[in-house]
Amino acid sequence: MPELPEVEVVRAGLAPAVHDATVASVTVFDERSLRRHPGPSEDFTDRLIGRTFTSAMRRGKFLWLPLKPPPSERVLSEIQENGATSATDVVRHAATADQSPEFPTEALVVHLGMSGQVLLRAPGAPDDRLTRIRIGLSTPAHGTLFMNFADQRIFGSMAIDELVPTADGQPGGCGSALPLVPRSVAHIARDPLDPAFDDRRFFAALTTRRTGVKRALLDQALISGIGNIYADEALWAARVHYDQQTNTLSRARAKLLLAEVRAVLAKALTEGGTSFDAQYVNVNGASGYFSHSLSAYGQQGKPCPRCGRPIVREQFMNRGSHFCPHCQRLRVVTV
DNA sequence: CGTTGGCCCTGATCGC
DNA sequence: TGCGATCAGGGCCAAC
Numbered sequence: 001m002p003e004l005p006e007v008e009v010v011r012a013g014l015a016p017a018v019h020d021a022t023v024a025s026v027t028v029f030d031e032r033s034l035r036r037h038p039g040p041s042e043d044f045t046d047r048l049i050g051r052t053f054t055s056a057m058r059r060g061k062f063l064w065l066p067l068k069p070p071p072s073e074r075v076l077s078e079i080q081e082n083g084a085t086s087a088t089d090v091v092r093h094a095a096t097a098d099q100s101p102e103f104p105t106e107a108l109v110v111h112l113g114m115s116g117q118v119l120l121r122a123p124g125a126p127d128d129r130l131t132r133i134r135i136g137l138s139t140p141a142h143g144t145l146f147m148n149f150a151d152q153r154i155f156g157s158m159a160i161d162e163l164v165p166t167a168d169g170q171p172g173g174c175g176s177a178l179p180l181v182p183r184s185v186a187h188i189a190r191d192p193l194d195p196a197f198d199d200r201r202f203f204a205a206l207t208t209r210r211t212g213v214k215r216a217l218l219d220q221a222l223i224s225g226i227g228n229i230y231a232d233e234a235l236w237a238a239r240v241h242y243d244q245q246t247n248t249l250s251r252a253r254a255k256l257l258l259a260e261v262r263a264v265l266a267k268a269l270t271e272g273g274t275s276f277d278a279q280y281v282n283v284n285g286a287s288g289y290f291s292h293s294l295s296a297y298g299q300q301g302k303p304c305p306r307c308g309r310p311i312v313r314e315q316f317m318n319r320g321s322h323f324c325p326h327c328q329r330l331r332v333v334t335v
Numbered sequence: 336c337g338t339t340g341g342c343c344c345t346g347a348t349c350g351c
Numbered sequence: 352t353g354c355g356a357t358c359a360g361g362g363c364c365a366a367c
Contacts, residue, residue: 001360032344061361114344114360130346153344155361211338220362228360318341319360 002112004191004225005268007061010118011175015056017120017142018065022052024144025136033132033151036109036184037159047106047160048135054104059173060191060224062111063118064182066104066163106162109182113155119148133158159184170196191225192262193269203254206246213249214242215317217261226261229297230268232322234261236296236304241330242321248331267293296322 002010026048028034028041037044052068110118119128123144133149149158163180166172172181174194190197205222206213216222217231226234235242237260240253249257271293295305300313304324314321 003361035343111361113362115346152346153359155344209337215339218361317339317360 001114001227001229002116003061003227003230003268004193004265005230005272007058007063007112007225008174008269009272010112011056011058011063014063014065014118014120014147015175017139017145018053018056018137018147019139019141020052020054021137021139021145023048023050023135024138025049025134027134027136028132029134030132030154032154033149033157034159035154036111036157038161044158044160048108053108055176055178057107057173057175057178059181059185059194060188060220061227062109062173062182062185062188062224064107064109064161064173064185066107066176066178066180067160068104069102103178103180104163106160107182109157109159109161109184110149111156113151113153113157115152116156117148117150119150121146121148161185168196188220189222189224192223192258193225193265197223199258202258203251206249206254209246211246212243212316213240213246213257214321216246218317223261225265228319228321229294230261230264232297233264233295235328236323237264239327241328242316242323244330296324298322 026045028045031041034041034044048067051070053065054068055066057064057066110116112118117128119131121128123146125146128148128150130150130152131148132151132154135147135149137145137147139145149156161182161184163172164183164186166179166181167186169179171177171179172185173190202223206216209216209222214231214235217226217234218228232242234257238253238257240249240257296311299311300320300322301310303309304311304327307324307326309324309326311322312325314323
């Protein structure tokens, strides 16, 4: 259930380790984790070996590591003349010989899905359970590291994808000023913590749409980064029923809801992300969650922290919706 | 075209 | 002790 705060914790933990790190090895244990990769696992491996990451970026729940352009033909022939003993050698050589300031053109795209984890491990560390892909890194800051992608339910994935310019010219996401985004992430809206998030456009969409507000909050093409947990939390904080039609929300209520979305995400972010049943583990492998401070999600039967009446759980959109029937009433409005 | 329902996927947990 | 049933839900796509 990693949502924006959890993915951001992973991104922030990954960033210093992957900066200028070169891929020395790739092991794919389960090809299903490459479902979103356009090609066989050999293609994934071949395109990654010897490449160097520049940074770690995130938009909503999507994470990506831009790749420096591969060495030019000229550099490759130089290497052939001088000899190289490893892929790391090749890229080291390329970095010094090929001073091209080119933008990255592709990236390793990571989505954690329901249960994905990215774990950084030193050589010789015990295997992480359910590791589907292991990427060996040669890093300037930490020497050799392994980046393990573990995923129980295999809803998550890794893929290499082309980077395309952002529509608004703003940075593609959090973590770098690079105004690029993977093609497969381009349709994902900016998240509400992104400085380039367009509030007015969001409000306008709410008045246009004919759907329930929780469905809208979970629509990553409208606003990204929110999952089932923080949707329930933000709706509880704003006292809005999950199935309230978006076009019946007053502008003031919509503004309050967006503010509560931001507050809930920011709070979780400062506490290191929320995690349940050890499904979510941060980049170092430590579980970081603060489920005790959840007001609605998973609190069915417990008293509403605001009014004391029991929180109720209902099925909605094939997931659980937790809310206070007293504080969050469905308002039927004639428009 | 906007909206909606269904499907993917497996380990942990629970009850008998 | 063993085993089957149940549960978790993000993202995508077909269908309406």
